[in-house]
Amino acid sequence: MCGIVGFVLRGGALPVQESERTLRLMADVVRHRGPDGEGYRVAGPAALGHRRLSIIDLATGAQPMLNEDGSVAIVFNGEIYNFLELRPKLEKAGHVFRTRSDTEVIIHAYEEYGTECLQLFNGMFAFALWDAKKQRLFAARDRMGKKPLYYAVRNDTLIFGSELTALLKHPLVRPIVTPYTVSRYLAFGYVPAPDTIYDQVYKLLPAQWLTFEKGNLNLETYWKLDFERRDFSGVPEAELRRQFWELFRDAVRLRLVSDVPLGVFLSGGIDSSAVVAMMCELMSPKDVKTFTIGFKERLYDESEPARAVARQFGTDHHEKVLDQALMLERLPSLIARMDEPLADSSMSPTSLVSEFARSKITVALGGDGGDELFAGYGTFWLDRLAAAYARLPRGIRRSVLEPAPRALFDAARLLRLRRAVEYIGGAADAPEPWRVMMWSEAAVPPAAQRGILASPNPEILQAETLYADTIRYEAQAPRRSRLARLQYQFQKQYLPDDILTKVDRASMMYGLEVRAPLLDVRIVDFANALPDRFKLRGRQGKGFLRRVLEGKLPDRILDRPKMGFGIPLAEWLRSGLRPYMDRALAPKFLEEQGVFRADALSRLLEEHLSGRRNHRGILWTVLALQLWWEEHKPSFRNSDRQTGEA
Numbered sequence: 001m002c003g004i005v006g007f008v009l010r011g012g013a014l015p016v017q018e019s020e021r022t023l024r025l026m027a028d029v030v031r032h033r034g035p036d037g038e039g040y041r042v043a044g045p046a047a048l049g050h051r052r053l054s055i056i057d058l059a060t061g062a063q064p065m066l067n068e069d070g071s072v073a074i075v076f077n078g079e080i081y082n083f084l085e086l087r088p089k090l091e092k093a094g095h096v097f098r099t100r101s102d103t104e105v106i107i108h109a110y111e112e113y114g115t116e117c118l119q120l121f122n123g124m125f126a127f128a129l130w131d132a133k134k135q136r137l138f139a140a141r142d143r144m145g146k147k148p149l150y151y152a153v154r155n156d157t158l159i160f161g162s163e164l165t166a167l168l169k170h171p172l173v174r175p176i177v178t179p180y181t182v183s184r185y186l187a188f189g190y191v192p193a194p195d196t197i198y199d200q201v202y203k204l205l206p207a208q209w210l211t212f213e214k215g216n217l218n219l220e221t222y223w224k225l226d227f228e229r230r231d232f233s234g235v236p237e238a239e240l241r242r243q244f245w246e247l248f249r250d251a252v253r254l255r256l257v258s259d260v261p262l263g264v265f266l267s268g269g270i271d272s273s274a275v276v277a278m279m280c281e282l283m284s285p286k287d288v289k290t291f292t293i294g295f296k297e298r299l300y301d302e303s304e305p306a307r308a309v310a311r312q313f314g315t316d317h318h319e320k321v322l323d324q325a326l327m328l329e330r331l332p333s334l335i336a337r338m339d340e341p342l343a344d345s346s347m348s349p350t351s352l353v354s355e356f357a358r359s360k361i362t363v364a365l366g367g368d369g370g371d372e373l374f375a376g377y378g379t380f381w382l383d384r385l386a387a388a389y390a391r392l393p394r395g396i397r398r399s400v401l402e403p404a405p406r407a408l409f410d411a412a413r414l415l416r417l418r419r420a421v422e423y424i425g426g427a428a429d430a431p432e433p434w435r436v437m438m439w440s441e442a443a444v445p446p447a448a449q450r451g452i453l454a455s456p457n458p459e460i461l462q463a464e465t466l467y468a469d470t471i472r473y474e475a476q477a478p479r480r481s482r483l484a485r486l487q488y489q490f491q492k493q494y495l496p497d498d499i500l501t502k503v504d505r506a507s508m509m510y511g512l513e514v515r516a517p518l519l520d521v522r523i524v525d526f527a528n529a530l531p532d533r534f535k536l537r538g539r540q541g542k543g544f545l546r547r548v549l550e551g552k553l554p555d556r557i558l559d560r561p562k563m564g565f566g567i568p569l570a571e572w573l574r575s576g577l578r579p580y581m582d583r584a585l586a587p588k589f590l591e592e593q594g595v596f597r598a599d600a601l602s603r604l605l606e607e608h609l610s611g612r613r614n615h616r617g618i619l620w621t622v623l624a625l626q627l628w629w630e631e632h633k634p635s636f637r638n639s640d641r642q643t644g645e646a
Helices: 016-029 083-092 102-120 179-188 237-254 270-282 303-313 324-337 347-358 370-374 379-390 394-400 412-427 432-439 446-452 468-476 482-508 521-529 543-548 569-574 578-584 587-593 598-610 616-632
Strands: 002-009 037-043 046-052 072-080 123-131 136-141 150-154 157-161 208-213 216-221 262-265 289-295 316-322 363-365 513-515
Touching (some): 016 037, 016 046, 072 102, 102 208, 179 482, 237 270, 237 521, 270 370, 303 316, 324 347, 379 412, 379 482, 468 482, 569 598, 569 616
Parallel strands (some): 262 289, 363 513
Antiparallel strands (some): 002 157, 037 046, 123 136, 150 157
C-alpha cells in the first residue's frame, strides 16, 4: 500500500526543480501511507510522485516504475491480486519483466490492451500512468472503491493524489468550502463521491477511469454492479454454498500473497470469523495471527466471542483490552486528522485495532463488505417496518412511537432499540429513493439543516439536489425488489464513502494494509445474484453466509446478532466530548466561520444536556465538522455554484 501524487500540464514542459519541490511537498503529506521509500519523476508535462509501503517485491518494486523504453511511467497504490496469473500471458505476448511486482503487470497490460486492461485486474487499487507517446495520463480506481483517488483541474493542469491534503500542497489548489459541500456532508455524515468537502475537487468514483489528454478530461465507467450477472434459478442451495466456499477460498488465497508479516482482524462477528476459518484451511493455524481489541465495558466488548473463534482454530491470538475512556480520548484527534470530515464515530476503535496490529504485522485481512453483500445491517429489515409504519395515520404515529426515543434517551443498553425506533419514525415520511439516508444517525436532513445553517440556500436544501446521487442510484438499481435496491445503494455510497474510507484512513495512519476478501469482484457478483430469501429472513440477515459456515464456526458465533462498534454518543456529548462542544460552538468561532447559527446550536446543546431531547446525531455531525475545520482551516465562500460530476 502506498501514497501517490502528481500533476500533468496541458502541453509544454514542467520546470523540473520547481515541480519536484512541489511533488515532494505533496508526497510528504502522505508519508504515513508509504514510510518505506519515495520516488519522483518529472518528464515533459508530467510529474509523478510516490511514497512506498513495501509489501511485494521488496528489492525491485520502487516507483515511479517505467516500461522498457521509458515511454510509460506509473505510480500505483494497492494490490493486483491476480498478477501472477496475468504475468505469463503478458510474457507470452512479448513483454519483458524486470521486477517481481504487480505494478509492472499494470504497465504491460496497458501497453497490450490500453484502457481495457482494467477488465483483467482483480484487486484494490488506484493508479496514475503517464503515456509519453500519446501524451496522456490514464488513472483508475478499483471496482468497489477500496483505494482512494482525488483530482482537480486548474489552469489546464490536472492535479491528483491519494489524499485531499496532498492536492492542497499544489499552488493551484485552494481549500475552499461552500454551502453546497457543507450541506452534502451534513446530509450524509460524509461527503459522497464524486464531491469532496472542497469546491471543484473531486473523488474518482469506484470502477471509474479518467484520461487527461491535450487538456481534455474524460471520465468512463469500466464495470457496474449487476444483480443479474449470474442466474441461480433452479440451483440447489447446497450447490450454491459449495460454489461460494470455493470462490471464497480463492479470494483469501490470493490475499495471502505477501513478502511481509500478515494477519487478520478478528471481531468475533461472522464476516471476520469466516476469514479466519478459511485462512486456517489454507495455512497452518499457528501461523495465522489474529488481532482483537476488547473493552472493559461489557456492553461494547466483543473480545470473548473473538477469543472463542481463535481458540477453536488454534490461531496465534493477540488481544488488547482497553477502556472506553481511551476510545473517547482518541476520537476527537482522529476525526480532526481526517483529510475530509467524517462523522463515523467507530473511527476510534478501528484506529486502535490498526495501531495494535501494526506492531506485529504489515498486512491484515478483514471482513469488510459482508453486511452490504448479505444484508447484514438492521436497516434492511427495519426498512420494511418503516414502510408499514408510514401507512399508519399520522395521529397514531405522533402519540405512540415518536415519543419513544426520548424515553430511551439514557438507556445505554437499549442503544440499538433506540436507534431502530428513531429510524422507523424518521424514515416514515421520506420518499423511498432517499429513505435509506435516514438510517444513519449522522445524517442531518434538509429541514434540520435549515434550522442550524447561518444562510440556508433553498436550492441546495431541496432533497432532489442534496440526494441527487442517491436518487440516481435508486433509478439505476435492480427492479427485482426493495432489498436489492437498498443493497445497491449501500454498495454504491455507504460502503465506499464511509466504511472503506474509514478503514483506509485508520489503517494507513499506521502504514498498515487491509485486504477485504469478501469484496473480491467474483464474490460481489455471486452474492448480488442470490435470491433475497437467501439473505434476509425476518430480522436475521446473512442467512446464506450463516448456512455456509455451519459446522465451521461455533453455533454461538453464527447465532449472534450483528454488533459493530457501539458508541454511546449521547452520553459522551454530555461528558467527555463536552469541552470540545463548548469550543466548537463558541459564538466567536461560529461568527468567524460563518457556517452555523450560534443561537440554534446552543439551543440544541442545552436541550440535549438537560435530557429534554436527544440531539446526539446533529450535534455529533456538527462537532466532527468543527474538529476537522479547526485542524485544516479552510476558507468558507458563502456563495455557491452547484457542483457535481467534473
